[in-house]
Amino acid sequence: MVTREILMQMKIDEILSKYPFVLxxxxxxxxxxxxxxxKTLMEYKKQFEDYELEEWAMDLSKLDEELILYMNxxxxxxxxxxxxxxxxxxxxxGQDKSGNEETFGELKIEKSDIIAIVxxxxxxxxxxxxxxxxxxxxxxxxxxxILINGEVPxxxxxxxxxxxxxxxxxxxxxxxxxxxxxxxIELHAKSRMVEREAEVVARIVEAANYLAGEKFxxxxxxxxxxxxxxxxxxxxxxxxxxxxxxxxxxxIENAGIDRKKALKLLVGEExxxxxxxHDPTLALMAKKRIVIKNGGISKIIETSENEKDVxxxxxxxxSIIQNLRADLRGGNTVKGDFxxx
Amino acid sequence: xxxxTFSGPPSSGKTSVILKTIQAIKQRGLKVGVIKFDCLYTxxxxxxxxxxxxxxxxxxxxxxxxxxxVSNIExxxxxxxxxxxxxxxxxxxxLCNRCSPYIKNIQAVCVIDNLxxxxxxxxxxxxxxxxxxxxxxxxxxxxxxxxxxFSSRVSSVNAKAIVMHVNGLTGQGAYELGTIIEDCENxxxxxxxxxxxxxxxxxxxxxxxxxxxxxxxxxxxxxxxINMED
Numbered sequence: 001m002v003t004r005e006i007l008m009q010m011k012i013d014e015i016l017s018k019y020p021f022v023l024x025x026x027x028x029x030x031x032x033x034x035x036x037x038x039k040t041l042m043e044y045k046k047q048f049e050d051y052e053l054e055e056w057a058m059d060l061s062k063l064d065e066e067l068i069l070y071m072n073x074x075x076x077x078x079x080x081x082x083x084x085x086x087x088x089x090x091x092x093x094g095q096d097k098s099g100n101e102e103t104f105g106e107l108k109i110e111k112s113d114i115i116a117i118v119x120x121x122x123x124x125x126x127x128x129x130x131x132x133x134x135x136x137x138x139x140x141x142x143x144x145x146i147l148i149n150g151e152v153p154x155x156x157x158x159x160x161x162x163x164x165x166x167x168x169x170x171x172x173x174x175x176x177x178x179x180x181x182x183x184x185i186e187l188h189a190k191s192r193m194v195e196r197e198a199e200v201v202a203r204i205v206e207a208a209n210y211l212a213g214e215k216f217x218x219x220x221x222x223x224x225x226x227x228x229x230x231x232x233x234x235x236x237x238x239x240x241x242x243x244x245x246x247x248x249x250x251x252i253e254n255a256g257i258d259r260k261k262a263l264k265l266l267v268g269e270e271x272x273x274x275x276x277x278h279d280p281t282l283a284l285m286a287k288k289r290i291v292i293k294n295g296g297i298s299k300i301i302e303t304s305e306n307e308k309d310v311x312x313x314x315x316x317x318x319s320i321i322q323n324l325r326a327d328l329r330g331g332n333t334v335k336g337d338f339x340x341x
Numbered sequence: 342x343x344x345x346t347f348s349g350p351p352s353s354g355k356t357s358v359i360l361k362t363i364q365a366i367k368q369r370g371l372k373v374g375v376i377k378f379d380c381l382y383t384x385x386x387x388x389x390x391x392x393x394x395x396x397x398x399x400x401x402x403x404x405x406x407x408x409x410x411v412s413n414i415e416x417x418x419x420x421x422x423x424x425x426x427x428x429x430x431x432x433x434x435x436l437c438n439r440c441s442p443y444i445k446n447i448q449a450v451c452v453i454d455n456l457x458x459x460x461x462x463x464x465x466x467x468x469x470x471x472x473x474x475x476x477x478x479x480x481x482x483x484x485x486x487x488x489x490x491f492s493s494r495v496s497s498v499n500a501k502a503i504v505m506h507v508n509g510l511t512g513q514g515a516y517e518l519g520t521i522i523e524d525c526e527n528x529x530x531x532x533x534x535x536x537x538x539x540x541x542x543x544x545x546x547x548x549x550x551x552x553x554x555x556x557x558x559x560x561x562x563x564x565x566x567i568n569m570e571d
Contacts, residue, residue: 059539073500188490241489
C-alpha cells in the first residue's frame, strides 16, 4: 500500500525508480514530467498556472488521490499471481426462463478442465457466460450463484478492469490495430507490466506458430494474418499473457489451426476452458458438456468412453483433412488412397 | 427520481447500450425515461419510442451541444418528475472531446468503443476522466488482447471508475450495468444549485458568431495560433 504521506514527500524521480509503472500514468494523462524529476509531487502540482489547467482540461486537485488509487491497483495487480489463483469455479443451480428450477445442484469446474456448452442459438449460452463473468449471486434473471475456490467471490471480479474473470475468444473477432505481430504483443505485455517482455513475446509467437498451419514471424503485420493464424495468435496470447483464469471460446473454425494443440496450450497454462460449440471434435474433447434449454441448464453429460472412441476417429478424419490442405497449399496433387495414408 | 448522465463520442454505441440497459431495468418494474441531446439531427428518439420509453429530444443546432445541455438540464429534470419517472437518463455526444455534461453527485457514465483506437483514452478529456462508470462497447469485434490493452488504458486515466464491457447488440453486460444504475440511492427532484464536475471551455471568437471569411483581420476574441516554428 502506498500512502499519501509517503508519496507526497517523494521526488518524482524517486517515485519513478521505485514504481516504474507510474510513468504510464503520467504519459496517459498527458502530464509532462521532463525536467521535474527533482520536484516532489506537491511542487509539481503547484507549477501549473490556472489558465494552463483550463486550456488542457486538466484537473490536478485530485492528482495525488487518483495517482495513489492507480498505484495501489497496479501493486495489487502485479502481486496478483502469487497471492490468489482461481483453482475452481462452481455454478450453483438457478432457474430457466419459465422459472423451473435447474436440477443439477452444483457444478464444480477445476482449473485445466475443458467444459463444452451446447444448445440452440438463443437458448441462454450467453446468459450463462454472463453469470460467470459477473460472479452472479442469485442477482441475475437465472438466479444462479457462482463460487470461486468454493467461496463467495470478492467483488473485485465484477468491478476491476485488470482482474477480469473471463477472457473471451469469439469467432468473428479481428485485429483492428495496425501493428506487426511483435509490436502488438509487446503492447499487450506492456499493459500487463510483465518483466522480460522480449522473452514473453518470443514465447507467444513460438506457441502461435506451433498451432498455426502456416508460419508467421514478429515482422508480419497482424492485419495480414490469415483466419487460422489470427486465431492461433489470439489463443497463444490469451493463454500466456491474459490474467483471466477462465477462457471462453465461441467455436474454433477448423481451418489453419490445430484445435487440439490449442486447447492443450490453454489447459497447460492452468486455465479453465469453456467452449460453446456444436463441432463434434471440440465438444467431445471436453470432459463434460452442459446442455442448455430455455435459458436453463437442462443436463450435464460426462463424455463417455464410447464417445472418446468416436473422438479418436474424428481426430483421424481431421488430420486427413489437414494433410490434404497442406498438400494443396504446397501445390501437390491429391492421391486417391489418402484415407489409408 | 434517479438521474443518470450518459455521454460518449458519436457512434460509440450509447443508444444501444441505454436501450438494452432499460430493457433490463424495466423487468424490475421501474419507469425509465430518456432525453436525447444531439447537434443537428437524430432519429434515436424513434428507437426509444418503439421500445416504449418516454423520450424527448433536444437539438442544439448552432450552439455547442454541451453548453446547450447545461442550459436545459433543470427543465429536463422537471419533465422527468412530471412524468413520475424512477430513472431519468440523459444521452449526449461529446463532440470536441473536451466538455463533459457530468454533474457533481449525479451518476455519470461514459461510453467508448474498442474500435476508436488505442490512444483514444488519452485524447478524451473530462468526459472520460470524470466518469463514475466507463462502458466499453464493440468488444465482440476485436481481439482479447486489444480489449485488455484498451481497458487498461482507460483505467490509467480514470482509476476510480468501474470499467465494464457491454455488448450493445446482444445486451451482454447490460443487465449488470442496470444493477449498478439502480443501486444508486441519490434521489433528486431538481438540479438547481448543483455544479458541473468540470468547467466547459470558453470559446468566443468571431467564428462562434457566424463569421465565414478567412484571414487574420476577421479573427477576433479568443484566438490562438499553432506554433509553426521549427
